[in-house]
Amino acid sequence: MNTVSIGPSLAFYAQGICMASMPNELKRRNDVRLGVACLLLTFCQFVKADAIDPLIDTEVRSTLKQEQAGLFYAWSPHMPLSVDGLAEIFAAGESLDLAVVPVLSSHANVDYARDRIEGKDYPHEVLRQSNAGELIKRDLFLHAPAILIFGDGKFVSPVLPGFRYAADYEQLITRFLESADE
Numbered sequence: 001m002n003t004v005s006i007g008p009s010l011a012f013y014a015q016g017i018c019m020a021s022m023p024n025e026l027k028r029r030n031d032v033r034l035g036v037a038c039l040l041l042t043f044c045q046f047v048k049a050d051a052i053d054p055l056i057d058t059e060v061r062s063t064l065k066q067e068q069a070g071l072f073y074a075w076s077p078h079m080p081l082s083v084d085g086l087a088e089i090f091a092a093g094e095s096l097d098l099a100v101v102p103v104l105s106s107h108a109n110v111d112y113a114r115d116r117i118e119g120k121d122y123p124h125e126v127l128r129q130s131n132a133g134e135l136i137k138r139d140l141f142l143h144a145p146a147i148l149i150f151g152d153g154k155f156v157s158p159v160l161p162g163f164r165y166a167a168d169y170e171q172l173i174t175r176f177l178e179s180a181d182e
Contacts, residue, residue, distance in 0.1 A: 052124065054131040055103055061134075063101060069151035069177055070099030074140045075126075077104075077113035081163035082145035086122060089147065092169035102126045105141055149176045156180035 063070070073089045075082035086102065093100035102122075104113055106129045113127055135141070140148050143161035147169070150156060157176040164172065 052128045054129045057132045057134050060132045064150050064153050068099045070101060071173065072135060072140060072148045073100060073102045074144050074146045075102060075104060076108045076144035077116040078108060079144040083116050085145040085163045086126065088164065088166045089169055091166035092173065095170055096173060103130045104128060105144055106130055149173055151177050151180055
């Protein structure tokens with residue numbers, strides 16, 4: 001679940017407002033309750049209304065188990081070619097009937113990413129970040145863009161970094177899927 005922390009400064013500011021507006025007898029009586037409430041506020045986290053849960057290892061494993069071959073596409077709004085590559089990888093995926101799983105870099109600013117793809121006809125999941133250790137372990141996020149191809153329940157390629165046009169992605173992906181069948 002994506003969350004936003006309000007941080008300690010807001011909690012202590014709230015405590016000061018609460019304490020200043022109380023009569024002295026109430027201050028003493030409610031000191032413990034107020035302290036606990038402010039402590040909770042300090043560590044409180046609020047869920048973003050439009051947040052997308054990050055991709056996790058169980059979802060990666062279930063994606064691998066599906067019958068349809070596909071790929072994970074790592075991208076970052078801070079890398080212009082990876083933004084351009086979204087259109088190319090979706091076109092290649094559609095042409096080859098592949099599952100395309102876009103994964104936004106966990107270091108990326110989601111609001112900036114949303115701005116970079118504004119007006120494009122991409123699924124909302126394109127803004128999904130990853131907490132999947134399996135993808136991190138395979139170094140999917142060392143460069144953006146990068147792809148990791150899967151088929152028959154397993155990964156069939158190493159991480160393949162770099163921008164390509166749709167036709168080039170199609171050739172590369174086909175080569176790896178065919179070699180995995182042999």
